[in-house]
Amino acid sequence: MKPVFLASALLATIMTTAAFGQGAPIKLANVAELSGGGATVGTNWKNGIDLAIEEINAKGGVLGRKLEVTHADSQSNPGVARAQVQKALDAEPYVLLGPGYSGSVKVTAPLAAEAGITQIMGGEAAELTQSGNRFLFRTSFGQQSSMPKVAKYINDDLKAKSVAIVWVNNDFGKGGRDVITKEFAKYNIKVAADISTEAGQADFAADVSKIKAAAPEAVFIYVNEEESARILKELKRQGITVPLMGETTLVGQKVIELAGDAANGARGHVGLTTDAPVELIKAFRDKFVKKYNYVPDHNGLKGWLAIYMIKATTEKMGKVDSKGFADALHGFTITAAKEPGILMDATFDANGDIDRQGFLAEVVEGKQVIKQVLPKLNN
Amino acid sequence: MSNLLDLLVAGLATGAIYAIVAVGFTLLWQTSQTINFAQGEFVMLPAFLMLAAMQAGAPFWLAILIGILLSMLLLGLGFKMLLVDPMLRHGVLPLAIATMALAIGIKEAVKQFWSAEASPFPSIVPTGDISILGRPVALQSIGVLALAILAVLALTTLLNRTSIGHQMQAAAQNPTVAKIIGVPVERMILFTFLINAFLVALASVLITPIYLAKFSSGEVLGQAAFIAAIVGGFNQVRGAIAGGLLIGVVDNLAAAYVSTQYRAAVPLILLIAVILLRPQGMFGRPEERTV
Structure with missing residues (x-):
């Protein structure tokens, strides 16, 4: 044995x-x-x-x-x-x-x-x-790769010449706001309102009122997911109808789940999405x-x-x-x-940055729909 | 001007919710000298009880009912019997500290048993606009404001126009004399805890569609309502209502016209000013205590 x-x-x-x-x-x-x-x-x-x-x-x-x-x-x-x-x-x-x-x-x-x-x-x-x-x-x-594509889309496709920027006051938000502002300058896009918000902010009524007062042709939103959902709801509540543009954090699955109908129509550049x-x-x-x-x-x-x-x-x-x-x-x-x-x-690359194809997405009836595929920068 | 109207309506809507929560602060203080630092978490928890009921298959209206009833059981009866009664005999300060511990406990429990992530919550008020002075105003703001005002009116009617309300006031003002004239003081105190639990559950239904259901959402709300209660007058229901509305409006105006970064500081500056100039609050009455 x-x-x-x-x-x-x-x-x-x-x-x-x-x-x-x-x-x-x-x-x-x-x-x-x-x-x-x-x-x-x-x-x-x-x-x-x-x-x-x-x-x-x-x-x-x-x-x-x-x-x-x-x-x-x-x-x-x-x-x-x-x-x-x-x-x-x-x-x-x-x-x-x-x-x-x-x-x-x-x-x-x-x-x-x-x-x-x-x-x-x-x-x-x-x-x-x-x-x-x-x-x-x-x-x-990184923002240096994605923001030029966002600015180009706002200029070429949305044809907006006056944009309100809403950003979260941390390294992520400030970095994005700085890069997009520079990119807007290249296209002569005017920043109608430059609105800083706080991480974890619950109430966006005042921020949306500022956007309303500035009457921009589009709004660029660069905050984290939960705050994206809250501001989308408030934008809808206050009847803002101009195009809403952002990045992955505006059109992600969690944002759609949290914002419900208010997410419909939001667009964003997404490097990665499960709807690709x-x-x-x-x-x-x-x-x-x-x-x-x-x-x-x-x-x-x-x-x-x-x-x-x-x-x-x-x-x-x-x-x-x-x-x-x-x-x-x-x-x-x-x-x-x-x-x-x-x-x-x-x-x-040598800096640790990534190059691969990306996407332009829009939320349609509660689902993220890919509207354009953007190829790798260097094939 | 139109921007100001939007800000005032949105500020009043949020302020009305602060007022409901602040009224709870004053009720508990008047009847049992309880400063409930878990009041914000008391607003957060019912939303999760309602979400759990919906997950179990209950329709929204039934989930609200279940949430309110469970809230009155846990945050009213349970809170009084298991925490307030045993701690109060050791003084106001140990009880206040115990409520701080309770706040942490509730938050962590929700995080562990539900999720650390935010969850959507349906709105009791339909979305859309109505026209006021020729301007579109969000129906949700008006609805929240109307429901909050209704709740406050019902409460003041109960306190001022009914026998139970008079007994509750008597129990709050002088429990010894109230007992001598036959007021069931203990029962009246329990009623105030149940009313507070009802109010926080109502606030939860109104605020959660905007703030989203999240374990940490009570922090901001609890702080705002506490400031509102002190600014208005901690020992007067009407003071808490005025304080809540004022803080809601001031917060929105500060975010729009001062700075988003400093918006949280403005209500605190108001609080300091009130403490320095009128310590009893705008509508409060001075209290004397023997040391």
């Missing part, structure tokens, strides 16, 4: 080793907005990460090694994010994931760079990748809905892509090398043909 037992144990060990190679699990650390104002962002990001890891591990892991991730809550607070990232880095992860808020990325990026750990994050503020930090990578477009006419994205959406029972917004896609960026880069290197990871990802083009998990071909 004893030899049979030993043989079984040996066989089980061999099978496990065959499934996951010989190495220990590859440890990743995620710090995200799991509560507070950015809970929608962080929860989607986390779920996307977990889904990708589950899928990769089910297929044998990366270079035969399992992926493991720890999740920490930044509470949507940059101070807490910094403490959580320091704690995560002390555990020496292979790659750091998150945060999603630009303000939190700004205060945590120096810590990861100092530790020589690559940070793949969700922030979109233009300045994040302009400070020479070679360890920082985006999962979506791309088969691999549709398949991702189905897998996500099956597991979590809701349709993810772009943050779910970002979390998923972060993991597949790690997989593709590690497989390119042929080894799990934390220190060499950033160099391997700079200038790397991951194609969907070779790595379907990346969903669309993506190129990462």
